[in-house]
Amino acid sequence: MKRFTGKTALITGAAGGMGAATARLFAGEGAQVVLLDLPTSSGQLAAEGIQRDGGRALFVPVDLLYEDQISAAVRRAVEAFGALDYLVNIAGINHHSRVEDMRVSAWDRMMNINVRAMVITMKYAAPVIAQRGGAVVNMASVSAFVGSDGYAAYVTTKGAVISLTRSAAVELAPLGIRVNAVAPGWVDTPFTDAGIALAPDPEKARAGATTEHVLGRMAQPEEVAEGIAFLCSDAAAFITGETLFVDGGFMVKR
Secondary structure, rough: OOOOOOOEEEEEOOOOOOHHHHHHHHHOOOOOOEEOOOOOOHHHHHHHHHHHOOOEEEEEEOOOOOOHHHHHHHHHHHHOOOOOEEEEEEEEEEEEEHHHOOHHHHHHHHHHHHHHHHHHHHHHHHHHHHHOEEEEEOOOHHHOOOOOOHHHHHHHHHHHHHHHHHHHHHHHHHHHHHEEEEEEOOOHHHHHHHHHHHHHHHHHHHHHHHOOOOOHHHHHHHHHHHHHHHHHHHOOOOOOOOOOOOOOOOHHHH
């Protein structure tokens, strides 16, 4: 039997590289997937691709800055598929600015999307997941563990994700919900391309995106999706509050 037969997964940032890869993997493992992303994203196309491959998928356009849209999206997922077993929080943004040049509005937007939205999705999804028990996986990053010139806001949000994950694991355990995080290194996605383009020396940044990993390359989004699937699966039934590195050996050298 496939790992997620009869289960339903809600995935934020599902139109992006890692989000779409995760949605495809879960659908291929038998899950019904609800894809959340901006109305202007390619989320509908991602859902249609899964459907063409024989999976069950629903795209729900949502702006994660608004609590009412998040709560409505959770209700829509339950209306469509009757239950919710997994929440995967992948949505995130990046911003390049040194601390002395940081606009408060840019800082707030980063915190709101990368951290606050995770809290809100868990707020509304947890009571539903608790009905059958399940799991939450939050997207962190190796950036939480290293200083990065010009990316203080992004690094801060990823550190916050790890702390949030640990606290939520304690709070939600009595409800039968495990909460973990995944920390990738550099991943070969459009998000990474955009981040590299913001660097003072994009060519140098791209070179480092390969050489900083012991395995000598960036991850493919499907490889990160496998880590997420593991943490949601029964194989990880006794794992909660942890951060799984899917980083090609990035942290080994630090």
